[in-house]
Amino acid sequence: MAEVLEPPHWQAVGLVIDQNQRDFLASRYSLPEDFLAWFKAADLFRETQDERMILREPTPDDLRQHRTWVASLIAEGERLITESIARGGLPDGAARFKLADVQATLEILYLAQREWHGAKMSEARRREILKAVFNVEEPAA
């Protein structure tokens, strides 16, 4: 029998984010471990985004869930950076990643937020940019 992998769901994303927040507030783990948990939550979020919004047409509920969890992950990432700065940065040798890698992950989330929930560019401006920068022309819709 063929193995069928169930795609990740928004509920799982939400549960992981909520658990990470509780762990952080309770100081249950070290700061590098909190960052690692956040990275994994961001990866699960992106995987769910692909499954539900890239590989298929997103439903209104997908868009609502996406808006909620991307905002939550951004807030949590910013909070972890603030906490890290307050403690003088990540301890030397405590993690394989740098704060710049956290910032670069936050940028992925900010970009996803803009692209899915921000203002859409006018069609005329879009065509103008594509023509000017890449010499790409598309037939009028």
Added chain:
Amino acid sequence: MSRNPQLEAIFEARYAWENAAAPQRAERFAAYHRLLTDALVRAGMSAASHEELENALRDAYREFRRARRLEERAKLSRIR
């Protein structure tokens, strides 16, 4: 959308950034942004922002990402 090598390179760089392991993300992010800057400078559009360029490429990148994910899924199903 018809493609050109510069556009493909930008999409590849963005995909590499978004899918990199955490310790490689800052480096991949910088590489992606260098390509955006180069594209705008070459076109004499330095006043346009990276955000504006990303906005213009939004739908085309979704198509690129979708195709990539389907390719990866097909590879995985051959391995299993």
